[in-house]
Amino acid sequence: MSYIETSSGKWEVVVGLEVHAQVTSSSKLFSDAPTGFGVYPNENVAFFDAAIPGTLPVVNSFCIDQAIKTGLGLNGTVNLTSLFDRKNYFYADLPTGYQITQFYHPIISGGYVEIETEEGEIKRVNLDHIHLEQDAGKSIHDQSPTKTFVDLNRSGVALMEIVTKPDMRSAEEAASFLRKLRSILRYLKTCDGNMDEGSMRADVNVSVHRPGTEYGTRAEVKNVNSIKFLAAAVNFEVERQISILESGNEVKQETRLFDSSTGKTKAMRSKEDAPDYRYFPEPDLLPLVLEQSRIDTIRSTIPELPDSRARRLQLDYDLPHYDACLITSEKEVADFYEKALGSVKSDKELAKTLSSWIIGELFALLNKHGKTILESRVSPEHMGELIFLIKTDVISGKIAKDVLELMWETQKPPTDIVEEKGWKQIVSVDIIRDSLKEVLAKHSDKVAEYKGGKDKLFGFFIGQAMKETQGKANPQILNEVLEELLGE
Amino acid sequence: MYNLSLHEIRKGLLSKKFSSLELTRCFINRIEKFCDLNAFITVSADLALESAERSDKRIADGKSRGLEGIPLAIKDLFLTKGIRTTAGSKMLENFIPPYESTVTSRLLGAGAIFLGKTNMDEFAMGSANVTSYYGRVVNPWSRDKKLVPGGSSGGSAAAVAAHLCVAATGSDTGGSVRQPAAFSGIVGLKPTYGRCSRYGMVAFASSLDQAGPMTKTVRDAAILLKIIAGYDEKDSTSFTEEVPDFESFAGKSIKGLKIGIPKEYRIPGMSEEVIDFWEKGAALLKDAGAEIVDVSLPYSKYALPAYYIIATAEASSNLSRYDGVRYGFRAGGLTLNEIYENTRAEGFGDEVKRRILIGTYVLSAGYYDAYYIKALKVRKLIRQDFISTFEKVDVLLTPTAPTSAFAFNEEPQDPITMYLNDIFTVTANIAGLPGISVPIGLDKLGRPIGLQLLAPHFREELLVQVGAALEEAANFPSLKEMGR
Numbered sequence: 001m002s003y004i005e006t007s008s009g010k011w012e013v014v015v016g017l018e019v020h021a022q023v024t025s026s027s028k029l030f031s032d033a034p035t036g037f038g039v040y041p042n043e044n045v046a047f048f049d050a051a052i053p054g055t056l057p058v059v060n061s062f063c064i065d066q067a068i069k070t071g072l073g074l075n076g077t078v079n080l081t082s083l084f085d086r087k088n089y090f091y092a093d094l095p096t097g098y099q100i101t102q103f104y105h106p107i108i109s110g111g112y113v114e115i116e117t118e119e120g121e122i123k124r125v126n127l128d129h130i131h132l133e134q135d136a137g138k139s140i141h142d143q144s145p146t147k148t149f150v151d152l153n154r155s156g157v158a159l160m161e162i163v164t165k166p167d168m169r170s171a172e173e174a175a176s177f178l179r180k181l182r183s184i185l186r187y188l189k190t191c192d193g194n195m196d197e198g199s200m201r202a203d204v205n206v207s208v209h210r211p212g213t214e215y216g217t218r219a220e221v222k223n224v225n226s227i228k229f230l231a232a233a234v235n236f237e238v239e240r241q242i243s244i245l246e247s248g249n250e251v252k253q254e255t256r257l258f259d260s261s262t263g264k265t266k267a268m269r270s271k272e273d274a275p276d277y278r279y280f281p282e283p284d285l286l287p288l289v290l291e292q293s294r295i296d297t298i299r300s301t302i303p304e305l306p307d308s309r310a311r312r313l314q315l316d317y318d319l320p321h322y323d324a325c326l327i328t329s330e331k332e333v334a335d336f337y338e339k340a341l342g343s344v345k346s347d348k349e350l351a352k353t354l355s356s357w358i359i360g361e362l363f364a365l366l367n368k369h370g371k372t373i374l375e376s377r378v379s380p381e382h383m384g385e386l387i388f389l390i391k392t393d394v395i396s397g398k399i400a401k402d403v404l405e406l407m408w409e410t411q412k413p414p415t416d417i418v419e420e421k422g423w424k425q426i427v428s429v430d431i432i433r434d435s436l437k438e439v440l441a442k443h444s445d446k447v448a449e450y451k452g453g454k455d456k457l458f459g460f461f462i463g464q465a466m467k468e469t470q471g472k473a474n475p476q477i478l479n480e481v482l483e484e485l486l487g488e
Numbered sequence: 489m490y491n492l493s494l495h496e497i498r499k500g501l502l503s504k505k506f507s508s509l510e511l512t513r514c515f516i517n518r519i520e521k522f523c524d525l526n527a528f529i530t531v532s533a534d535l536a537l538e539s540a541e542r543s544d545k546r547i548a549d550g551k552s553r554g555l556e557g558i559p560l561a562i563k564d565l566f567l568t569k570g571i572r573t574t575a576g577s578k579m580l581e582n583f584i585p586p587y588e589s590t591v592t593s594r595l596l597g598a599g600a601i602f603l604g605k606t607n608m609d610e611f612a613m614g615s616a617n618v619t620s621y622y623g624r625v626v627n628p629w630s631r632d633k634k635l636v637p638g639g640s641s642g643g644s645a646a647a648v649a650a651h652l653c654v655a656a657t658g659s660d661t662g663g664s665v666r667q668p669a670a671f672s673g674i675v676g677l678k679p680t681y682g683r684c685s686r687y688g689m690v691a692f693a694s695s696l697d698q699a700g701p702m703t704k705t706v707r708d709a710a711i712l713l714k715i716i717a718g719y720d721e722k723d724s725t726s727f728t729e730e731v732p733d734f735e736s737f738a739g740k741s742i743k744g745l746k747i748g749i750p751k752e753y754r755i756p757g758m759s760e761e762v763i764d765f766w767e768k769g770a771a772l773l774k775d776a777g778a779e780i781v782d783v784s785l786p787y788s789k790y791a792l793p794a795y796y797i798i799a800t801a802e803a804s805s806n807l808s809r810y811d812g813v814r815y816g817f818r819a820g821g822l823t824l825n826e827i828y829e830n831t832r833a834e835g836f837g838d839e840v841k842r843r844i845l846i847g848t849y850v851l852s853a854g855y856y857d858a859y860y861i862k863a864l865k866v867r868k869l870i871r872q873d874f875i876s877t878f879e880k881v882d883v884l885l886t887p888t889a890p891t892s893a894f895a896f897n898e899e900p901q902d903p904i905t906m907y908l909n910d911i912f913t914v915t916a917n918i919a920g921l922p923g924i925s926v927p928i929g930l931d932k933l934g935r936p937i938g939l940q941l942l943a944p945h946f947r948e949e950l951l952v953q954v955g956a957a958l959e960e961a962a963n964f965p966s967l968k969e970m971g972r
């Protein structure tokens with residue numbers, strides 16, 4: 001258990017999350033308006049989304065499938081009957097004056113996500129439920145001093161609200177949860193996880209208490225839209241609440257807003273001011289009744305998810321845990337990795353070298369050019385070939401970096417590049433011995449010094465020989481031969 | 489020709505006895521002549537005449553459709569593309585719909601001509617057409633005193649009764665088609681919930697609202713129902729049930745059918761004459777070969793309170809969209825809340841505000857279980873009550889309303905007594921059942937009285953069959969026959 005230790009003693013932190021994940025779907029939850037990002041304001045608005053009188057919601061069955069898939073991917077139970085409810089409140093960007101959500105009977109119950117704690121242990125974060133709901137529009141207050149503008153493009157877009165149990169015990173656990181959740185949703189292709197574009201947002205509940213006592217009063221922090229901010233919000237709340245408690249006061253149950261520019265949370269409304277949403281069953285929709293066969297069909301489309309994929313890579317290739325987790329955190333990276341591996345002889349040694357090269361060199365190149373793995377100019381097959389050249393001593397690791405650069409530029413296979421450039425590693429002991437002999441002859445004075453005890457000169461001879469062979473000499477052989485020659 | 493039934497008009501048009509243009513002109517003239525009835529909020533004369541010309545051409549070309557060239561009036565709650573739709577409210581005084589409701593587009597698709605949009609209680613909330621922002625409607629049966637036409641489809645009822653159109657559409661949430669039909673001496677049919685699409689109808693209470701025809705005869709109601717009924721993918725609560733040829737049931741013998749008379753529908757404060765006509769109706773059906781069976785619907789007495797909880801709860805939410813932000817009336821204000829408050833204070837009338845308040849209250853934290861949830865339980869019991877009763881009888885016969893139409897300013901002054909007008913009609917909405925009101929006779933003051941028939945879910949053909957038999961036996965006079 002991780003506790004926070006202050007001068008007054010130990011504190012335990014309790015965190016629960018409500019994650020709003022936008023369902024990947026070309027149209028909205030209850031209308032056929034498109035959901036595309038980056039169009040003009042109020043362009044993606046059907047009559048229903050603007051609450052024109054007489055319009056009615058019609059359930060988008062693809063969004064339902066997506067929610068089912070998400071529920072199954074997160075180990076939840078799909079409820080064969082669920083209901084939509086209305087949550088009533090007035091706001092300018094909520095055209096109907098109510099949000100259609102699932103308050104009483106959500107589509108998914110239970111479920112869990114496994115995270116790794118700081119101590120390296122696997123921990124289950126349990127889910128309470130997942131429900132479907134509509135997003136509201138957007139109110140824009142900063143375009144005019146006296147006016148508010150309303151953009152309804154988001155109005156009616158399908159969201160999944162993924163609600164956890166209060167199972168996390170630190171900012172880091174909350175961050176790992178969100179990271180893992182995002183990764184799974186992206187594997188499932190049910191949410192793109194773009195926190196910048198608002199496709200994923202979190203409300204976070206935080207409380208602190210003394211170990212062994214009841215949970216403290218919680219504060220709910222809204223508007224947390226990145227993993228970094230999530231950790232910051234939790235940490236800020238923990239500090240704030242501990243200092244309130246330590247000074248003998250009580251934490252108020254309230255809703256707070258996270259300000260990303262200051263990293264602080266500020267009070268938004270107290271429990272007493274909480275609106276009465278007057279939930280009641282949505283009379284415009286029939287209960288959502290699902291056939292078991294539909295669920296089974298969707299289950300069969302669920303891909304291997306990051307946890308089991310990482311376990312498989314560790315098991316099959318002895319890949320270190322760290323590498324396996326990194327490689328599998330994005331489905332596209334894992335796909336790239338396995339494709340590269342599959343294109344060459346996939347032995348265990350190759351597997352580790354490949355993951356190091358992807359995590360290190362390839363990621364650096366992608367970063368430098370601002371590309372994703374799907375846009376990589378180096379194909380998985382060429383990447384595999386490059387690793388094969390390294391492992392079979394055709395080129396050295398040092399040369400390989402230059403080869404990779406050229407692969408990015410020219411998109412040529414590494415073998416061709418090595419051939420053209422004449423970068424093949426020299427593995428012939430005779431050639432290496434000859435060039436070393438030359439070096440030693442040229443620097444006979446230094447040889448004498450070396451023999452007199454100046455060990456450091458060993459590196460000097462290696463450097464000279466490398467220079468002589470344009471860096472192509474196999475370093476291991478070079479070392480061995482030099483030792484042999486100097487030992488004579 | 490203006491007093492002919494839809495069935496007769498259709499024959500006349502096809503046999504070219506008269507043209508749609510002549511017919512349409514005739515009704516437009518009558519609408520003008522009887523404008524003091526205030527039956528219409530908007531008259532779309534030019535559009536109607538244009539459509540009539542097109543229909544005449546189709547008839548001439550032998551391309552006639554089901555309602556080709558037949559002039560109808562549309563309750564101002566159905567969205568009509570390009571034609572102002574107010575729902576009887578100031579809130580939508582200048583609202584021009586961007587699309588056509590499913591019901592009206594099916595009528596248009598069958599070749600119907602729209603004369604205009606009829607007056608109604610504001611947002612369909614009322615039983616006397618007194619809450620309309622566009623003024624009261626006068627019941628054409630009025631003699632010395634002005635009578636209310638019933639509500640909320642009061643304009644449609646008055647227009648049909650006064651022969652200002654061949655037939656009209658109405659909507660029925662708690663009796664808004666059947667009760668004004670009874671008060672105005674016409675036929676009004678409320679289909680099974682889910683039979684007709686609600687798409688494009690200004691919503692009052694989503695789980696209760698249903699469109700229905702208001703006509704001069706039962707056969708006419710059957711003809712219109714066939715056209716407006718059927719599944720619509722735009723309304724998830726509409727049903728895929730097959731739509732029978734309702735018209736073919738008009739005139740069919742009712743021999744051997746069992747007619748249930750529920751004893752709970754005899755309530756204190758009911759007019760003696762209504763009871764007499766109820767008994768007369770039963771006797772007429774018996775004479776026509778039906779079997780009269782006494783039945784009991786013990787939960788019916790809870791229908792009215794349950795109705796006013798469910799209907800107001802849904803309405804309070806459905807009417808939240810009228811906020812002055814996107815369309816409709818907007819009052820000024822410096823902040824968003826001020827705009828909301830001013831817009832809704834000025835844009836809604838008292839009855840609408842009352843129901844929004846009741847609905848908001850019954851859904852509030854702490855009251856939800858005591859009111860709303862309890863009302864839903866009652867609803868289930870009432871529904872079950874009917875389902876088991878329909879194992880014993882084919883249809884039920886009841887009065888449509890406890891009294892005949894009342895005079896202006898003699899209507900109940902407190903809302904609760906006014907709500908009692910719906911006591912016999914709300915059960916059908918609560919249970920989702922189809923019902924029809926058929927005029928049975930005139931009381932001593934010369935005011936029409938209607939009887940209601942209720943049938944099992946999706947058995948509207950029984951309403952047509954028994955309703956037509958009742959109609960024939962009752963031989964109710966049309967206003968023209970009455971010399972007015």
